[in-house]
Amino acid sequence: MLTYNNRTALVTGAGRGIGKAIAETLAKNGVTVICVSKSADSCGAAAAAITAAGGKARALAVDVSDGAAIAKAAEALLAEVPVIDILVNNAGITRDGLLFRMSDADWNDVISTNLTSCFHWTKHLARPMTRARWGRIVNITSVSGIMGNAGQANYSAAKAGMIGLTKSLAREFAGRSVTVNAVAPGFIKTDMTTEFVTKPELAAKILEVVPLKRFGEAADIANMCAYLCSEESGYVTGQVFTVDGGMAM
Ligand code: NAP
Numbered sequence: 001m002l003t004y005n006n007r008t009a010l011v012t013g014a015g016r017g018i019g020k021a022i023a024e025t026l027a028k029n030g031v032t033v034i035c036v037s038k039s040a041d042s043c044g045a046a047a048a049a050i051t052a053a054g055g056k057a058r059a060l061a062v063d064v065s066d067g068a069a070i071a072k073a074a075e076a077l078l079a080e081v082p083v084i085d086i087l088v089n090n091a092g093i094t095r096d097g098l099l100f101r102m103s104d105a106d107w108n109d110v111i112s113t114n115l116t117s118c119f120h121w122t123k124h125l126a127r128p129m130t131r132a133r134w135g136r137i138v139n140i141t142s143v144s145g146i147m148g149n150a151g152q153a154n155y156s157a158a159k160a161g162m163i164g165l166t167k168s169l170a171r172e173f174a175g176r177s178v179t180v181n182a183v184a185p186g187f188i189k190t191d192m193t194t195e196f197v198t199k200p201e202l203a204a205k206i207l208e209v210v211p212l213k214r215f216g217e218a219a220d221i222a223n224m225c226a227y228l229c230s231e232e233s234g235y236v237t238g239q240v241f242t243v244d245g246g247m248a249m
Contacts, residue, residue: 002029002230009229010034010077010084010125012064012117013091015042017190018140021218022088022225023047027055029226031086034077036060038091064091064117065109074124083128083135086229089118089162090140094192096151107154114158118165126169126178135178136229139166140221141240143186143248159184163240170238179237181228186244188216211246 009026013019015037023033027050035050037043040061050057062073077084092114095106118139129135144152145159163182170180187206189197196202197215207213224243227233242248 002226002232004029004031004230006030006032007085007229008032008034008081008083009086009088010036010060010121011088011090012036012062012121013140015039015046017192018185018188018218018221019088019090020046021222022090023057024050024053024055025219025222025226026086026229027053027057029230030056031229032056034058034060034084036062036064036073036091038063064121065112067116067120070117070120071124074121078124078128083132084125085129085132085134086136086138087121087125087129088138088140088225088229089121091117092140092142092158092192094152094155096155098151099153102154110154111158111161114155115161115165118162122165122169126173129178130173130176133177135173135176136233137166137169137173137178137180138225138228139163139180139182140225141166141182141184143184143242143244146184146240146242146248166240167238174237177234179228179233181233181237182240183221183224183228184240184242184244184248185221186210186216186242186247188218188221190218209247210244211249214245216243216245 014035043059047057047059
């Protein structure tokens, strides 16, 4: 049994897939969740589903690739509540392609959405956590950031960058009991992976390198996050937890 003491969390990319599962899992445990996504429809539907199930949630449409938009949103939130106790940086995109065909826009969009967004959200939300002497920050990276992946130079660089950010901030905030950890999913069934998961030949090829011989569910990642956001994980910081069916071991 994990405990959360009625904390408040902000989860980015909570409109769909892994972020939605994280938001739902935290809400089931009594956490008030601010669901952030790019489209108002997406985070609105996710927050409405949580509320309909008896949880506490609200929607906030923010383009996380826009640092000024994050600053504005964070300032408005912190005018309402003194602290957001839990931050899950989950929003992410892919723009895959081999290096020689990768455009500047494909590089910059992936770095700003996946990596720079974590810098901005953390910069704005971590200060009140450090003052409160309690906080949980979880960054959703990827096995691509650990192993590398041909065709994903931009994404792997962003995800590896998130790991460096996680470890540095874990050291910066440790004295204030704010933990910073990363979760590295393998192949999880979401909109991001539909292309791989639904093509039988491609799916079979991928599963050859997954010892547990199945794709992961969003709930598999949410369960790991739930632990890292709980009171009970207070002695765990600066770590990267792969949830990948054994692929990167
Ligand atoms: P997904 O189903 O494509 O959902 C992505 C979410 O991120 C959506 O809610 C989307 O908002 C939001 N988002 C994207 N760009 C945004 C922006 N500029 N501003 C605000 N929100 C934005 O992806 P997923 O598979 O759940 O992936 C979640 C995280 O896990 C990502 O960081 C991804 O890199 C990582 N990951 C996934 C896998 C996998 O196999 N699925 C593996 C390793 C790592 P809208 O709903 O408004 O579009």
